[in-house]
Amino acid sequence: MASIYVCLFLTARLTVSPSSSQFFEGDFVSLSCEEDDSSAEWTLRRNTSKQQRTQCGDGWGEGAGSSCNITYIFTLDSGVYWCESREGPISNMVNLTVTGGSVILQSPVLPVMEGDDVTLLCKTKTTPSNLPAAFYKDGSLIRKQPTGHMTIQHVSRSDEGLYKCDISGHGESPSSWITVTEKPTTASTPTTSALPPDCSSLQLGFRVVLHLLVFCPYVISTLLMMSLYRHRAKGNKLSILNLHTHPEQGFDDEHEDVITDVTTEHRF
Numbered sequence: 001m002a003s004i005y006v007c008l009f010l011t012a013r014l015t016v017s018p019s020s021s022q023f024f025e026g027d028f029v030s031l032s033c034e035e036d037d038s039s040a041e042w043t044l045r046r047n048t049s050k051q052q053r054t055q056c057g058d059g060w061g062e063g064a065g066s067s068c069n070i071t072y073i074f075t076l077d078s079g080v081y082w083c084e085s086r087e088g089p090i091s092n093m094v095n096l097t098v099t100g101g102s103v104i105l106q107s108p109v110l111p112v113m114e115g116d117d118v119t120l121l122c123k124t125k126t127t128p129s130n131l132p133a134a135f136y137k138d139g140s141l142i143r144k145q146p147t148g149h150m151t152i153q154h155v156s157r158s159d160e161g162l163y164k165c166d167i168s169g170h171g172e173s174p175s176s177w178i179t180v181t182e183k184p185t186t187a188s189t190p191t192t193s194a195l196p197p198d199c200s201s202l203q204l205g206f207r208v209v210l211h212l213l214v215f216c217p218y219v220i221s222t223l224l225m226m227s228l229y230r231h232r233a234k235g236n237k238l239s240i241l242n243l244h245t246h247p248e249q250g251f252d253d254e255h256e257d258v259i260t261d262v263t264t265e266h267r268f
Contacts, residue, residue, distance in 0.1 A: 011035070012042055012066075012083045012091040015110070021176040022097045022104040024125045029073050031056075033066040033083035033091060040085045044068040048079035075100050095177070102126065103173045105165045111179040112155055120150045122165035122173060134166045155180050 017030040033042040044056035044063065054060065056068035060077060070077065078098045083091035094109055106121040122133035122145075133148040134141060138161045143150065148167070152159055157180050164175040 011040065011089045012085070013110075014044075014081060014083050014091045014094050016081075016094055016096070018106075019109055020104075020106045021095060021109040022099065022106065022174055023073055024104060025073065025075055025098055025100045027073050027098075029070045029096070031061075031068045031070075031081060031094075035066060040087065040089070042066040042083045042085050042091075044081065045084050046079050046081045048076060050076060073098050097174045097176060099174050101171055101173075103165065103167050103171045105163060105173040105176055107163055107176050107178055111181045113181055114156055114183040115154050118152045118155050118159075118178070120152070120163060120165070122148045122150075122167055124167060124170050127170070131167050131170070134168075136164050136166070137161045157182070 013034045015032050015034055017032070018027075023029060031044050033044070035042060044061065044067075045053055046060075047053065051059070056063040061068040061070045066083070075098045078096060080093050080095050082093045092110070096109075102125050104123060104125075106123060108118060112118050120135060121129060122131075122135065123129040124131065130147045130149075132144065132146045133150075134144045135150045136142060137159075148165075160178060160180040162175045162177050164173050166172045
């Protein structure tokens with residue numbers, strides 16, 4: 001039920017620059033809410049191991065509108081980040097990992113679409129990024145790359161998992177989860193292109209139900225009024241028809257009264 005609620009009210013997308021889920025301690029990181037509704041006021045919030053639901057500017061980051069900049073990120077800044085409005089809607093959630101080590105894995109911070117190519121970069125803090133590196137998925141070695149880059153072509157749902165890398169003599173990176181979403185069968189509208197396919201379907205279903213709830217009472221009340229009008233019109237028509245069909249009934253009654261009176265007077 002919670003996932004349905006999130007999907008229905010997902011109206012902004014959180015982006016991270018540089019686009020990565022891992023950072024070295026001391027890096028500069030910029031967070032931004034890409035809004036579908038420019039009238040909404042969005043606030044950056046996060047959960048860490050030390051704090052829950054704190055907003056940008058409350059002991060971390062510097063806010064400017066719907067953006068938040070962290071000029072010097074610490075390991076304690078590792079956590080889950082999202083955008084939230086006063087009305088309640090929230091954005092997608094992004095998990096950022098900050099390490100004090102010497103190796104990180106640069107991987108997509110947002111879900112990737114089936115069929116896309118994804119490049120992973122294993123880099124160190126102080127040396128060039130083209131050092132030989134080994135890449136792992138779910139704890140198992142995938143391949144070793146002499147340049148520190150690995151590209152997964154035409155990703156599928158089977159490529160979803162936990163990735164990390166290792167550079168000999170420098171160390172191992174933290175692990176990051178890569179999410180792969182299904183490719184939509186039809187073109188999405190601009191307001192739902194940032195949403196997972198299942199969320200777009202939920203939004204469409206919600207709109208259909210909403211229209212039915214608004215439209216059905218109107219149709220029912222209109223049909224009832226038409227039925228009542230036709231019933232009254234039919235009753236009036238029957239009364240007029242009876243009057244035209246038996247106009248002599250009233251005259252005969254009067255005629256019988258006159259004859260009775262005349263007969264009585266003659267007897268006297």
